[in-house]
Amino acid sequence: MNKKIRHEPPRAVAVFQLHLGKIGRILRPELIGLALILSPTALMALGLLMSRDAALDYPQELNFLLPVGAFLLPFRLWSKERLFDRGDFHLMPVERRKHILIRVCAGAVWALGLAAAVVLLFNLLALAAGSPTIGTGVWQWLVPLGSVATAYLLGSALVVALRHPLRWSAGLALAFVLLTAFDLVAFPRPMTQALVSGDLGLEPVLTGGASSAAWAVALLFWFGLGLTALALASLRHREA
Amino acid sequence: MTMPSSIASPRERDPVDGDAGLAVATRALSKRYGRSTALKDIDLRVPEGAVYMLAGENGAGKSTLLRLLLNLERPTRGQAEVTGLAADRHGARVRAHVGYVPEGFDMGSRWMTVGRWFAERAIYYPNWDAGYVATLCRRLDIDVARRISHLSKGQVRRTQIVAALAHRPPLLLLDEPSDGLDPAARDTVLELISDHLSQTGCTILASTHLIYELDALVDQVGVLSHGRLTAQMPRDGLRETLKSYRIRGPQGWETASDIPGVLHRAQFGREHSWVVRGDEADVVAHITRSGGEVRDVATLNLHDAVVHLMRQGAAS
Numbered sequence: 001m002n003k004k005i006r007h008e009p010p011r012a013v014a015v016f017q018l019h020l021g022k023i024g025r026i027l028r029p030e031l032i033g034l035a036l037i038l039s040p041t042a043l044m045a046l047g048l049l050m051s052r053d054a055a056l057d058y059p060q061e062l063n064f065l066l067p068v069g070a071f072l073l074p075f076r077l078w079s080k081e082r083l084f085d086r087g088d089f090h091l092m093p094v095e096r097r098k099h100i101l102i103r104v105c106a107g108a109v110w111a112l113g114l115a116a117a118v119v120l121l122f123n124l125l126a127l128a129a130g131s132p133t134i135g136t137g138v139w140q141w142l143v144p145l146g147s148v149a150t151a152y153l154l155g156s157a158l159v160v161a162l163r164h165p166l167r168w169s170a171g172l173a174l175a176f177v178l179l180t181a182f183d184l185v186a187f188p189r190p191m192t193q194a195l196v197s198g199d200l201g202l203e204p205v206l207t208g209g210a211s212s213a214a215w216a217v218a219l220l221f222w223f224g225l226g227l228t229a230l231a232l233a234s235l236r237h238r239e240a
Numbered sequence: 241m242t243m244p245s246s247i248a249s250p251r252e253r254d255p256v257d258g259d260a261g262l263a264v265a266t267r268a269l270s271k272r273y274g275r276s277t278a279l280k281d282i283d284l285r286v287p288e289g290a291v292y293m294l295a296g297e298n299g300a301g302k303s304t305l306l307r308l309l310l311n312l313e314r315p316t317r318g319q320a321e322v323t324g325l326a327a328d329r330h331g332a333r334v335r336a337h338v339g340y341v342p343e344g345f346d347m348g349s350r351w352m353t354v355g356r357w358f359a360e361r362a363i364y365y366p367n368w369d370a371g372y373v374a375t376l377c378r379r380l381d382i383d384v385a386r387r388i389s390h391l392s393k394g395q396v397r398r399t400q401i402v403a404a405l406a407h408r409p410p411l412l413l414l415d416e417p418s419d420g421l422d423p424a425a426r427d428t429v430l431e432l433i434s435d436h437l438s439q440t441g442c443t444i445l446a447s448t449h450l451i452y453e454l455d456a457l458v459d460q461v462g463v464l465s466h467g468r469l470t471a472q473m474p475r476d477g478l479r480e481t482l483k484s485y486r487i488r489g490p491q492g493w494e495t496a497s498d499i500p501g502v503l504h505r506a507q508f509g510r511e512h513s514w515v516v517r518g519d520e521a522d523v524v525a526h527i528t529r530s531g532g533e534v535r536d537v538a539t540l541n542l543h544d545a546v547v548h549l550m551r552q553g554a555a556s
Contacts, residue, residue, distance in 0.1 A: 005408060007337045010364050018363045022349075080349060088348030090312055092364045093336035239311055239331040 009093045012102060019106035023077060027110065030076070034114070038121065045125045056129035058122050063206050066118065066144050067151035070111045074155040075166055077107050083237070084163040096237045104156045104230065108149065115148040135208070139215065143208040146219045150205060153226025161233030262321075263288045263411050263443035264309060269318035271304055271467075278304045279467045282318070286445050291437065291457045294447040295546045296464035296553075302447035303343040305464065306413050309445075310335055323411055336365065339404030343415040345396045347388050354391070354399055355384035358406070365407035376402040380428060393420035401429055405436050412436075414446040418453050426453065433457065451543045461546060465553025475542065482545045483520060486536040487512040487527055499526045503548040515540065515548050 024031075045056055081089045083100070090096060119141070123133045134140050158165045197203045204210075204218035264286035271279040279301045286292045296302050307313045309322050311331030320327040323337040347357060362368035377384060380398040391399065397420040404412060417433070418426045434457060437444065446454055461478055463471040473481070482503070489512055501517035512532065516523045524534050540548070 005367050007333075007365075007367060007407065007409060009332045009336045010366055014363050018360060022360070025351075026349075082346070086307070086312060086342070086344065086346075088346055091310070091335065091340060091342065093332050094364070095332045098332075240329050 009095075012094075012098070015094055015099065016102050016106055019103045020109060023103075023106055023110050026077060034118075038118070042121065042125065045129075049125075049129055056122075056125045057131045058126045058134045060207075062118065062122060063144050063147065063208075066115045067147040067206060070115065070148040071151040071155040073107060073111050073152060074104070074159040077103070078159045083160065096239050097234045100160055100234055100237055101230075104160070107156065108152055111148055111152045112145055115144055119144050137212060139212040140208055143206075143215060146215075146223070147206050150219065150222045150226050153223065153230050157226060157229035157233045160230065161236060261288055262286060263290070264292075264320070264322050264445060266309075266320040267318055269305070269308060269320055270316050271301075271308060271313065272316045277467050279308070279315075282464075282469050283472075284462065284469060285472065286443060286460065288443055289441055290460045291444045291454070292446070292460040292462060293451070293454050293458040293546075294445060294462045294464060295449060295451055295550060296447070297449060297550060300464040301467040302464055303415050306340070306343075306415050306445070306447060309413060310338060310340060337410055339407065339409040339412045341397075341400045341404045341412075341414045341417050343419075345393055345400075345420065347391075347396060347399065350387070350389035352388050353384065354382060354386055354388065357388060357399070358384065358403065361403050361406065367407040369406055369408060372408070373402055373406045376405060376432065379432060380425065394422055394425055397421055398425060398429070401432070405432070408436075408440050408442075410440075410442050412442055412444045412446075414444065416448055416450075417446060418448070418450065430454075430456070451546045455542050458542065461542070461549075463546060463549040463553055465550060468553065470553035471549045478542070478545050479539050481519070482515065482517050482540055482548065483523075484538045484540055484544075485512075485514045485516055485523065485527065485534055486538075487514060487532040488535050489532045493531055499523065499530070503552045515544075517549075517552075 048056065081087055083089065089099070092099060094102070119134065123141075126133045134143070158169060162168050193201075195201055199214065200218050200221045202218075202222065204214050205222050209215045209218060262285055264284055266282050266284040269279060269282040269284070270277070282305060284294075284305070294302050294305070304313070308315050309320050309327055311327045311334060314328065322334045325334050325337070327334050349357070352360075358370075358373055362370065376382075380402060382395065382398055382402060386395075388396075388399075397417070401414075401417060404414070412433070414433075418429060421429060430453065433444070436442065437457065444457070448454060459475050461471070461473060461475055462469055488510055491510065493510070493512075499516065501523070502514055503517055504513075504515035506513045520537060524537070527534050
């Protein structure tokens with residue numbers, strides 16, 4: 001008789017593992033695309049290395065491209081889940097807020113894993129060519145991972161908080177560009193400067209800044225901001 | 241000491257009194273969307289082991305009520321207790337106890353195969369019985385290798401029904417379970433539900449506006465109309481209290497307006513046909529006193545009885 005059966009929600013670890021696999025399947029087209037782009041790049045680089053006339057510096061542009069990708073990743077991961085409707089995701093026997101955070105964590109593993117793989121690949125090529133790598137300090141190797149984690153958190157917070165995050169993001173970006181281009185609104189210069197290149201600005205998070213301490217402080221600030229935003233956004237989905 | 245999950249500890253129980261032996265109990269459960277009222281003061285009582293049919297016209301609030309029971313939406317007011325658990329505080333545990341067939345046909349990721357979808361479900365429901373699923377799939381002719389995006393409406397519904405039964409839950413919440421099914425599949429599904437019922441002794445709360453479909457299973461009936469629970473009783477009680485009266489009245493006989501509980505009146509010459517809700521002896525006495533002669537009293541089948549109750553609810 002079913003009354004003797006224990007009917008309990010699943011363990012969080014099992015749900016996490018499920019989402020880890022599911023996200024891998026969702027990202028299959030992107031992973032294939034990435035492999036198609038990176039494989040010829042790596043092969044070409046190896047060819048150049050063989051001819052011994054290569055200078056394969058670690059491309060610093062990656063420190064900007066990877067966070068941008070990480071910011072957009074949650075939009076892709078949640079696009080079919082109908083977080084604000086009566087979708088299948090909501091029917092599962094896991095507290096909704098917890099369920100969302102589990103999935104965000106699984107996505108973070110993918111974001112960091114992919115970023116680490118790309119950074120490692122380009123640094124290995126640079127090492128093989130005897131060219132400058134991302135840096136000599138361990139912390140410099142962590143800079144792209146820190147910025148990826150922060151960008152992913154901020155993107156996730158947006159997606160979890162808003163019913164139409166893409167529209168909001170695109171709308172805000174467009175409004176900012178138009179207002180700036182036509183000089184309709186003058187954003188206070190000190191504010192934008194602080195936001196971009198100040199001690200707690202985005203620049204030190206993305207590039208590493210002047211020192212490990214400056215990077216750590218800026219990263220802590222933005223990472224904390226991302227975590228707080230995500231925690232607040234997830235409150236929209238709490239059950240009790 | 242750990243408690244069986246189907247019995248909630250006193251701390252988890254909702255303070256709804258006198259609910260022992262009920263699989264679902266709500267008190268004054270209400271839901272508003274802006275200025276429109278979807279549900280008002282619902283006191284649902286579903287006994288354990290019962291097959292409860294929640295009937296009502298389209299838009300009566302049946303689906304909303306089921307979603308509130310699963311804590312998929314929050315009530316504006318009132319309380320709901322499902323399998324002994326307060327739905328608002330233990331939503332996840334409630335959903336673990338319930339096999340739910342939703343109103344819609346969304347199965348989430350459309351790129352998945354049915355087999356993969358089941359495999360995911362198996363992780364969410366630790367008691368998932370893969371062997372049972374295979375049996376159900378054979379009986380319902382479900383191809384697990386097929387992609388969800390390639391399923392017809394009927395195939396989606398069959399898949400949803402298998403998923404609802406697979407972890408052998410103590411409570412099934414079925415929202416229009418036969419919607420989208422062809423007649424043959426509909427019969428098979430009803431057979432499966434019947435078998436499941438006899439094997440597990442579970443409770444079923446099914447919403448439908450196709451009353452005849454559940455005729456063979458139902459032992460409790462509730463009627464929702466415009467967001468209100470206008471009737472709720474055991475099937476036997478319905479048979480006892482709702483009857484059709486064939487009356488012969490004298491020429492020009494005015495039907496007595498003081499007789500309470502008349503749900504339907506029809507007249508063919510001097511022959512009158514009424515459907516009345518109430519004690520038969522009282523109704524006959526009333527009619528006789530007013531000059532009519534009761535020629536025949538007949539019990540109504542479930543379909544007719546519920547339709548009359550729905551009409552009454554709609555009229556009130």
